[in-house]
Amino acid sequence: xxxxxxxxxxxxxxxxxxxxxxxxxxxxxxxxxxxNISNSNVxxxxxxINEFKKQAKSAKQYFKQRKQTITSWNFNNSKVxxxxxxxxxxxxxxxxxxxxxDTLELKGESEFEFENGKIKSISDKS
Numbered sequence: 001x002x003x004x005x006x007x008x009x010x011x012x013x014x015x016x017x018x019x020x021x022x023x024x025x026x027x028x029x030x031x032x033x034x035x036n037i038s039n040s041n042v043x044x045x046x047x048x049i050n051e052f053k054k055q056a057k058s059a060k061q062y063f064k065q066r067k068q069t070i071t072s073w074n075f076n077n078s079k080v081x082x083x084x085x086x087x088x089x090x091x092x093x094x095x096x097x098x099x100x101x102d103t104l105e106l107k108g109e110s111e112f113e114f115e116n117g118k119i120k121s122i123s124d125k126s
Contacts, residue, residue: 005080006073008119009112013084017067021056025049029120037125064089064101068110081111086126 008027015023025032032052036044046052066088074081086106093099108126112119 002075004117005075005112005114008114009080009082010070012112012119013068013070013082019060019066021053021060024056025053027118028052029115029118032119033121035121035123037123062088062090062092062094064091078114079111080114081109084108084110 012024012027015021015026028049030049031047032049034044034046034052034055035042044055046055067086069085069087070082071085072083084107086104086108088104090098090100090102090104098104106126108124110125111121111123113121
């Protein structure tokens with residue numbers, strides 16, 4: 001089970017890094033719940049594969065390039081947490097003062113929950 005989960009998450013992260021939305025969703029449950037959490041606050045939540053795809057397409061416009069690098073794994077039955085280093089080059093100016101071409105670097109954690117061999121929820125925390 002652990003190896004299967006690891007392969008699915010590695011495929012998801014690789015697809016994310018390559019802006020490949022079809023690759024990102026291929027191992028997601030139709031009722032996928034996605035949350036982005038910043039400073040302990042949920043600032044984005046989607047429910048269902050169509051909402052997830054819509055959000056993923058929208059997010060593509062913000063970056064010229066992006067890369068999540070997995071730095072550690074924690075397996076706990078149906079839940080898997082990964083620590084990530086995140087680096088992206090912005091394609092647009094952001095309200096926080098960052099400009100197109102600036103590099104954004106973060107450390108974060110993503111938690112994936114599995115059901116019937118597919119990802120049923122993702123929580124990205126930074």
